[in-house]
Amino acid sequence: MKKAYCCLALLLSPAMAADFGPLDVASQSPILSSTLVPKLHEAADAHQGPSRFSARAAIASIWDDAQDGSYFFDYYQNEVALSAATNLAEDWRLHGSAAYHWVGNNHLDSLTKAFHRTLGISQNGRDDVPRHDSHLRIGDREWRGFNGESLDRTLDLYLEHYLWGYERQALSLGGSLFWNDVGGPFSQSRFEQGLQLNYSLTPLAGHRLHLMAGVSHRNDDDYLGIPLRDTNWNAAVGYRYQLAQAHSVLVEYHLSQGLAKDMGQLSDEVHELMLGYRYQWQDSALELTMTENAVSHDNSADIAFTLAYRWQL
Secondary structure, X not given: OHHHHHHHHHHOOHHXXXXXXXXXXXXXXXXXXXXXXXXXXXXXXXXXXOOEEEEEEEEEEEEEXXXXXXXXXXXXXXXXXXXXXXXXXXXXXXXXXXXXXXXXOOOHHHHHHHHHHHHOOOOOOHHHOOOOOOEEEEOOEEEEOOOOOEEEEEEEEEEEEEEEEEOOEEEEEEEEEEEEEEOHHHOEEEEEEEEEEEEEXXXXXXXXXXXXXXXXXXXXXXXXXXXEOOEEEEEEEEXXXXXXXXXEEEEEEEEEOOOEOOOHHHHOOEEEEEEEEEEEEOOEEEEEEEEEEEOOOOOOOOEEEEEEEEEEO
């Protein structure tokens, strides 16, 4: 009896109750990061979840050198974002987020090269170009020395409906509206829509599993001269393990259909592995996430780091 009481007290403790769900992190892949990419969500929150807010910043190193010379990407990508979520009514939840991406020297090339040397991985031409460069070439179009330029200004609205819940499981359906409007050398104005299904499960106390399958649609058929698919699919799986009341580790794997048409590895599926650590106190949390590309190594960021501060009411 005493053992059962202790277990119940642990499950109901504030640190356990303040479950912030999946990581607050976004794709850093070229092209994808400028478009709508469905994210993992805690499906149970759509029923009676707390109001949540988040501020995050990310840095990424982009390198992509096509073997046929059709494109070349070498620059640093940076992101700041604010987001909020609240329940409009029982079983209905609204999320909103705004993000800004720009090019600026974040010195990640040094870390990337050291990582490749340590593991004996080829530098794929990184040693043949100037350090901390910003250079982009797509077909006959070329941009050089564009540090400080804006890449994206985005707004994302996501409405989620709670479909079903049983014991430790939950299922929800959500739809997104996404805008990206930015001027300068990378000027674009796009409007996209998305639909996704979310599933969450607690297999054991201190563990949480999240699954997502989604699709996004756009009318724009071009990005800086790259022809795009008008529809692409997305999927993700996330797992959280609570080490102690204030400490959790999270692992997520995001898979997205490549957006580009007939552009080598840019057209291949994008695989992003995300490893995160979360520290919680009261109704706040601090997250640090590392994103590493996988499988198709030239269609996502070499490496990216995200720091997020989250709180709930």
